[in-house]
Amino acid sequence: MLEMISASYSYGGQPALRNASLKIEKGESVCLLGANGSGKSTMLKMINGLVFPDSGKCLFESKEISRKSMSDPRFAKAFYRKMGFVFQNVEAQLFCADVYDEVAFGLRQIGFDETEVRMKVEDALKLTGLLGFEKRAPYHLSGGEKKKVALAAVLASDPEVLSLDEPLNGLDPRTARWLCEFLQDQNAKGKTLIISTHNLELVQEMSRRAILFGEDHTIFADMPSMSLLDDIDMLKRANLVDEYYHKHQDSGHSHFHSHSVSGKPGADKG
Amino acid sequence: MHIPENYLSPATCAVMAVVAVPALAVCAKKAKQELSNETVPLIGMCAAFSFLLMMFNLPLPGGTTGHAVGGALAAALVGPWAAALSVSAALVIQAVLFGDGGILPLGANIFNMAIILPFVSYFIAKAVKKVVKSQAGEFAGIAIGAYVGLNAAALATAIEFGIQPSIAADASGLPLYCPYPLSIAIPAMMMPHLLVAGFAEAAFSVGIYSFIKRVSPISIRQESKGGNKLVYAFISALILLVPLGLLAQGTAWGEWGAEEMAELVESGSPLGFTPWGMENGFSFSALLPDYTVPGIPEVVGYILSAICGVALSIIIFRLAAGLLKKKSIA
Amino acid sequence: MKSSKKPSPSRGGLKNDAFVDKSLITFISVLSIIRAQDRQDSWIDRVNAFYKLCCSLFLIVLVALSRSPYFVFAVISVHLLAVALLKTASMKRVLALAATAFGFSCLMIAPAFFMGKAGFASLIPVKALASALIAGMLSLVKFQELTSALKRLHAPDFLLMVLDLSIRSLVMLGEFSLETLQALKMRRLGGRGGGYRSLAGVGGTVFLKSKEMSEEMHQAMVCRGFAGTYRPMGKLGFGLANAGWVLATAGLAALFFFT
Known part of the structure; x- marks a missing residue:
């Protein structure tokens, strides 16, 4: 349903994404991996029709997403209804006066009447465990709660594609775990998931397919997440991990981390 | 420079609001045109920014501190239209949520700090930049613009205060609102601004502007090409006409006090109103x-x-x- | 611009940091006032913001017009009574606001008083006290309710959205500036000079942050299909608290017209 054909984008003269080609099918769950500034966010923004390729193409359901096609309000409205995007910086995403209005915002733009809005908002709040937060102001919430509000706001209008930019950043382990399970659940319900992350521990849990970005802003690898994580050499070349990085395979489960040696910071802080 | 409640007559407040509202409407239209649909978040953010600018305590000579208004800087960074809207939003929040500046004189406060200050400083900065084309010229323009703009705003405030005794007095000629005539209000207001505050405002504005210019020049608004002459003319006319309007309403509305209000409300059946003399007061x-x-x-x-x-x-x-x-x- | 005449702390090397400390205090107090908005308060929150706004504006106009000390006095007493029933934190805030307004006003009017030219202006400090109490009570209104009240008064969506966004941005940018200022304080170590330069750095960084966030916020709005409509009006009930509020205002207005 989603296709990119050698798309490139640069921001203020600096290349942000180079010659990216990929195809994502309906119902897939894809992780975008890469070091900071390697082009993950740009790719997500392009998929969501927020930036447009300088060269190359970006297609959604075989229709080109470009400045020109998006200037048709009917097309843009239909497109944005199918896409849901949770920004890395949720602060910027929450712009309404209280949680209820925040979740209702998208629904009201679509044009639901207030009773439908109320029903859908309640569903979304129930889904994210936010019942009782309706009257709170989003900026007074904790980081985890804000993320949940952003998620509820996006899910309320029931998009087909759900993209999340670094969704685990700044979450405590418990909330991160909750989010992982929640996303898997959404994927099982048929939503297409596109998640950017540099948290290697959770890649496997979240998706079967991983796309690795190199520091030259190109797609470095596109393969099953299992085999990508085994290819430590590849991860090193993409500068995602350092030389102390290794994989534990004891006690029946595997996890990834890097031990701090002589004060070197961990790779997952990357 | 925030005018508090009860210093300006309600009539003056009304005139200033009548001036400020259409001016802001024009600004909103121009800002939307110039920034397309990015306007709302930008103005909201910039309002918060100008609010925060007023919270920075700047060191002043003599061990005291003061704060900048930031209208000149905002105009240089995002253009005068968006700056006027942003500073206005900041003033509304200050008045309503923080009790800083009155609610009735909000129109006057917006006129002084959100319209005169950004527009005067913007035009001066633009003119200076036209004459001296180097980067130094640009910075000098912003400094001079901020200095003159702040003092213009202070002068407007002083005039609004100073005309009160002559337009709002009771039968025996005693003032009802601000008791200081122009001869006192202007020097009292202008001395600190001309001598200290203007320079602090200029230094702070140039400091931040040059910092942003160095770190991220693309964040600064690019000058749009022409076509704005009519609107600029409208704003300048507004600025020039306001003093006339204020003086003109003086004779007609000066006595529009509680008594007349009572008559108005009771549709012509005046109630026994005992005007209070000074002794009782x-x-x-x-x-x-x-x-x-x-x-x-x-x-x-x-x-x-x-x-x-x-x-x-x-x-x-x-x-x-x-x-x-x-x-x-x- | 207003300058505070408080002397800076005279602890030798730290003296030059007074402006950073003062800025820090200002930022913290502003943020705490906005945070206090998210409280579960008492009866005052049951009064609808719409009635509160209309009544306050009406009373402020009456106070401004009034030449009668006892009308002003009545306004003060009724509001003091209302203040007395607030929760302690809110009470302190309103009283502090009123005291500041009164004190400032006294200072400003004192010269005229001595020149014997004061006239009704001698009422100004008392009026200032009354207006500050009214405004103080109004300032306890939850900001989001205030924008709904404005919507009811047919304020354009554009304005409401700008106001709502400003207050949100104020929290985000305020917290950001606070952290930057704290970092500045730690790095300056009470060093001398460079005050303007370092403040300009903080201010500039805050602006860049705000620019970046506004761009993101715009994108987030686009993503959720922003088409220019903002928020519908809520229901406007008329409970006991509202009735009490309106009645009190009407009573004061009656006093204004009939005395």
């Missing part, structure tokens, strides 16, 4: 002798005193209880 500040307020029918005075007394004792009791509690914890 002063005796109010005496300490409620015998629990009655002088000049009020005794019963009413008694009730009012009682309400006040009860309220005050509750407040004192509760504050004291709070203090005691804190002490016992500590």
Whole structure:
């Protein structure tokens, strides 16, 4: 349903994404991996029709997403209804006066009447465990709660594609775990998931397919997440991990981390 | 420079609001045109930014501190239209949520700090930049613009204060609102601004502007090409015409006090209004002798005193209880 | 611009940091006032913001017009009574606001008083006290309710959205500036000079942050299909608290017209 054909984008003269080609099918769950500034966010923004390729193409359901096609309000409205995007910086995403209005915002733009809005908002709040937060102001919430509000706001209008930019950043382990399970659940319900992350521990849990970005802003690898994580050499070349990085395979489960040696910071802080 | 409540006559406040609202509407239209649909978030953010700018305490000579207004800087960074809207939003929030500046004189405050300041400084900066084309010229333009703009705003404030005694006085010629004539208001307002505050504003504006220019020049608004002459003319006309409007309403509305208000409301059946002389006015500040307020029918005075007394004792009791509690914890 | 005449702390090397400390205090107090908005308060929150706004504006106009000390006095007593019933934190805030307004006003009017030219202006400090109490009570209104009240008064969506966004941004940018200022304080170590330069750095960084966030916020709005409509009006009930509020205002207005 989603296709990119050698798309490139640069921001203020600096290349942000180079010659990216990929195809994502309906119902897939894809992780975008890469070091900071390697082009993950740009790719997500392009998929969501927020930036447009300088060269190359970006297609959604075989229709080109470009400045020109998006200037048709009917097309843009239909497109944005199918896409849901949770920004890395949720602060910027929450712009309404209280949680209820925040979740209702998208629904009201679509044009639901207030009773439908109320029903859908309640569903979304129930889904994210936010019942009782309706009257709170989003900026007074904790980081985890804000993320949940952003998620509820996006899910309320029931998009087909759900993209999340670094969704685990700044979450405590418990909330991160909750989010992982929640996303898997959404994927099982048929939503297409596109998640950017540099948290290697959770890649496997979240998706079967991983796309690795190199520091030259190109797609470095596109393969099953299992085999990508085994290819430590590849991860090193993409500068995602350092030389102390290794994989534990004891006690029946595997996890990834890097031990701090002589004060070197961990790779997952990357 | 925030004008508080009760210093300007309601008539003056009304005139200033009548001026400020259409000016802001024009600004909104121009800002939307110039920034397309990015306007709302940008103005909201920039309002917060200008609010925060007013919270930076700047070191001033003599060990004191003061704060900048930031209108000049905002105009240089996002253009005068968006700056006017942003500073206005900041002023509204300050008045309503923080009690900083009155609610009735909001129109006047917006006119001084959100319209005169950004537009005057913007045009001066633009003119200087045209003459001296180097980067130094640009910075000098912003400095001069900020200095002149702030002083223009202060002058406007002083004039609004200063005309009060002549346009709002009672029958015996005593002032109802700000009691200082232009001859006092202008020097009192202008001296600190000309000597100190203007320079602080200029230094702060240039400092931040040059910092942003160095770190991220693309964040600064690019000059749009022409086509704005008519709107600029409208704004300048507004700025020039306001003093005339204020003076013109002086004779007609100056006496528009409580009495006329009562007549208006009671549709022409004037009620027995006893205008209060100075003596009575002063005796109010005496300490409620015998629990009655002088000049009020005794019963009413008694009730009012009682309400006040009860309220005050509750407040004192509760504050004291709070203090005691804190002490016992500590 | 207003300058505070408080002397800076005279602890030798730290003296030059007074402006950073003062800025820090200002930022913290502003943020705490906005945070206090998210409280579960008492009866005052049951009064609808719409009635509160209309009544307050009406009373402020009456106070400004009034030449009668006892009308002003009545306004003060009724509001003091209302203040006395607030929760302690809110009470302190309103009283502090009123005291500041009164004190400032006294200072400003004092010269005229001595010149014997004061006239009704001698009422100004008392009026200032009354207006500050009214405004103080109004300032306890939850900001989001205030924008709904404005919507009811047919304010354009554009304005409401700008106001709502400003207050949100104020929290985000305020917290950001606070952290930047704290970092500045730690790095300056009470060093001398460079005050303007370092403040300009903080201010500039805050602006860049705000620019970046506004771009993101715009994108987030686009993503959720922003088409220019903002928020519908809520229901306007008329409970006991509202009735009480309106009645009190009407009573004061009656006093204004009939005394």
